[in-house]
Amino acid sequence: MNRNRKDIIIESLTGISVLLIIFIIISILAITIKGGWPNLSWKFLVEFPKDGMTKGGIFPAIVGTALMTLIMAVAAVPFGVITAIYLAEYARENSVFAKTIRFAVKTLAVVPSIIFGLFGLGFFIGFIGQNMDKIFNGGVMKWGQPSILWASLTMALLTLPVVIVSVEEAIRTIPVEMREASLALGATKWQTIRRVVLPGSVTGILTGTILAISRGAGEVAPILFTGAAYYLADLPHSLSDQFMSLGYHIYIMSTQSANVDATLPIQFATTLVLLLLTFSLNAVAVVLRYRIRKKAK
Amino acid sequence: MEDLKVKVTDLSLFYSNNQALKNITMDIPEKKVTAFIGPSGCGKSTFLRTLNRMNDLIDNVRIEGEVLIDGVNIYDRDIDVVNLRKKIGMIFQKSNPFAKSVYENIAFGPRINGITQKSKLDEIVEFSLKQAAIWDEMQGRLHNSALSLSGGQQQRICIARSLAVNPEIILMDEPASALDPISTGKIEELIHDLKQKYTIIIVTHNMQQAARTSDLTAFFYLGELVEINKTETIFSNPGKKQTEDYISGRFG
Ligand SMILES: Nc1ncnc2c1ncn2[C@@H]1O[C@H](COP(=O)(O)OP(=O)(O)OP(=O)(O)O)[C@@H](O)[C@H]1O
Numbered sequence: 001m002n003r004n005r006k007d008i009i010i011e012s013l014t015g016i017s018v019l020l021i022i023f024i025i026i027s028i029l030a031i032t033i034k035g036g037w038p039n040l041s042w043k044f045l046v047e048f049p050k051d052g053m054t055k056g057g058i059f060p061a062i063v064g065t066a067l068m069t070l071i072m073a074v075a076a077v078p079f080g081v082i083t084a085i086y087l088a089e090y091a092r093e094n095s096v097f098a099k100t101i102r103f104a105v106k107t108l109a110v111v112p113s114i115i116f117g118l119f120g121l122g123f124f125i126g127f128i129g130q131n132m133d134k135i136f137n138g139g140v141m142k143w144g145q146p147s148i149l150w151a152s153l154t155m156a157l158l159t160l161p162v163v164i165v166s167v168e169e170a171i172r173t174i175p176v177e178m179r180e181a182s183l184a185l186g187a188t189k190w191q192t193i194r195r196v197v198l199p200g201s202v203t204g205i206l207t208g209t210i211l212a213i214s215r216g217a218g219e220v221a222p223i224l225f226t227g228a229a230y231y232l233a234d235l236p237h238s239l240s241d242q243f244m245s246l247g248y249h250i251y252i253m254s255t256q257s258a259n260v261d262a263t264l265p266i267q268f269a270t271t272l273v274l275l276l277l278t279f280s281l282n283a284v285a286v287v288l289r290y291r292i293r294k295k296a297k
Numbered sequence: 298m299e300d301l302k303v304k305v306t307d308l309s310l311f312y313s314n315n316q317a318l319k320n321i322t323m324d325i326p327e328k329k330v331t332a333f334i335g336p337s338g339c340g341k342s343t344f345l346r347t348l349n350r351m352n353d354l355i356d357n358v359r360i361e362g363e364v365l366i367d368g369v370n371i372y373d374r375d376i377d378v379v380n381l382r383k384k385i386g387m388i389f390q391k392s393n394p395f396a397k398s399v400y401e402n403i404a405f406g407p408r409i410n411g412i413t414q415k416s417k418l419d420e421i422v423e424f425s426l427k428q429a430a431i432w433d434e435m436q437g438r439l440h441n442s443a444l445s446l447s448g449g450q451q452q453r454i455c456i457a458r459s460l461a462v463n464p465e466i467i468l469m470d471e472p473a474s475a476l477d478p479i480s481t482g483k484i485e486e487l488i489h490d491l492k493q494k495y496t497i498i499i500v501t502h503n504m505q506q507a508a509r510t511s512d513l514t515a516f517f518y519l520g521e522l523v524e525i526n527k528t529e530t531i532f533s534n535p536g537k538k539q540t541e542d543y544i545s546g547r548f549g
């Protein structure tokens with residue numbers, strides 16, 4: 001076989017795989033839009049589910065997802081930013097401690113999400129929550145059970161690597177000349193970080209936050225045992241309440257409902273909402289990241 | 298005889314195992330302009346950066362010898378590097394204003410020194426820009442981004458920014474090498490004005506610039522100080538053959 005033939009074969013193989021991927025994406029979109037779009041309406045977004053989830057809307061699932069990702073971001077972003085600052089600014093590249101953190105972050109990023117769910121159940125609920133009840137609540141069960149707080153914190157662990165990686169990348173794009181200018185003026189290292197490095201990394205912090213939210217909004221496994229509810233007649237009012245979530249709602253309707261076929265239109269519409277939400281969040285993150293990279297050049 | 302500002306004794310610097318400065322000894326007078334010249338890679342920037350301890354930021358740098366500023370060794374263990382740098386302004390080859398407004402660039406130093414009062418900051422900003430001879434151009438655009446200015450204006454903003462913390466010494470590393478002749482002329486004029494108040498040390502590759510702006514000139518070669526003398530003397534009657542070859546353009 002001569003070189004040319006080989007090239008042609010490889011080219012066609014890569015071409016076919018690309019087409020296949022595009023075909024799959026378009027099929028997913030086409031199926032969800034076709035099934036979901038006719039059922040999408042303002043009412044669908046602002047109403048509670050009715051008649052065993054075969055009618056009505058998904059309002060509590062939207063609110064629950066929003067609240068959960070918000071609490072998650074409040075926990076994951078500051079923690080992630082601080083870790084990224086440490087890795088980019090303070091850690092010596094070859095120190096054992098820095099290497100350990102990097103290894104931990106990488107490992108965290110590949111742990112299957114169901115493991116986070118189990119960890120959240122064991123650590124947050126079983127250990128922290130139950131001990132909180134013993135110490136502050138006289139043994140009355142309040143924190144030692146699934147709730148939006150524990151689900152959000154579990155999800156925060158899952159999305160932490162996303163935040164750390166984005167923020168560290170952004171911090172590293174701040175040119176050394178900017179840091180030198182600040183230090184030469186008599187700024188301390190921390191003043192330089194706070195007044196020059198972090199303001200220059202805002203887009204990166206934002207990107208990390210959005211990616212984390214979009215990841216957290218779609219995941220189901222971590223909240224399965226830690227706070228998501230099958231059905232609630234009311235929205236969560238406190239951190240110790242359970243909540244409904246979009247992803248879990250789809251899972252419930254497609255596997256646990258008494259009449260799966262009757263919930264199909266709602267399943268499609270909910271999937272469409274979730275897809276639109278994560279796609280648009282990701283699109284914003286892509287644009288922001290593109291801007292950072294362009295600036296770095 | 299003029300007052301001594303900086304006294305360097307037997308200073309050597311190593312990047313890992315590579316010696317970049319070799320036993321440099323030199324006196325730098327107060328409120329004069331001292332120029333450093335020499336071929337690329339001879340250690341001018343490295344030497345300049347030992348004077349405000351910017352080399353501390355680089356890993357694996359080792360320094361031997363003494364640098365006395367106002368009689369105090371800045372490499373003593375109990376020296377506060379942050380305070381030292383407040384006393385010494387630095388202008389870099391590539392102008393490096395912050396991605397902030399002109400005003401915020403100038404106010405950066407005063408702010409980190411704890412000045413928060415608006416009227417006081419306004420006053421410092423105006424005074425510094427006037428000293429850097431760029432107030433007239435900037436008056437109406439204080440709140441524009443400094444990055445929107447021309448290269449020459451950016452460099453003068455950087456000079457104004459360093460003046461705002463009231464330094465005693467200003468280190469300039471090829472401050473005009475990226476600028477057109479008109480901007481270069483403005484910077485040179487500015488250097489001339491500033492030496493009434495400040496001790497200025499400037500690295501340059503431009504012989505005419507050294508001749509025009511400086512009182513003393515030091516010639517470096519391969520990490521060594523070949524000679525330092527009055528600028529007229531260096532250019533009309535250098536003491537060493539190497540110096541003569543370099544300034545007459547025979548090498549480097
Ligand atoms: N960060 C560094 N790490 C290792 N070696 C360095 C570093 N900076 C400079 N050097 C080396 O030290 C020597 C002196 O460099 P320096 O930048 O001081 O020269 P220079 O006289 O300023 O040159 P130029 O005129 O090109 O700016 C060179 O051999 C250079 O390769």
Ligand SMILES: [Mg+2]
Pocket residue numbers: 341342343470
């Ligand atoms: Mg240099």
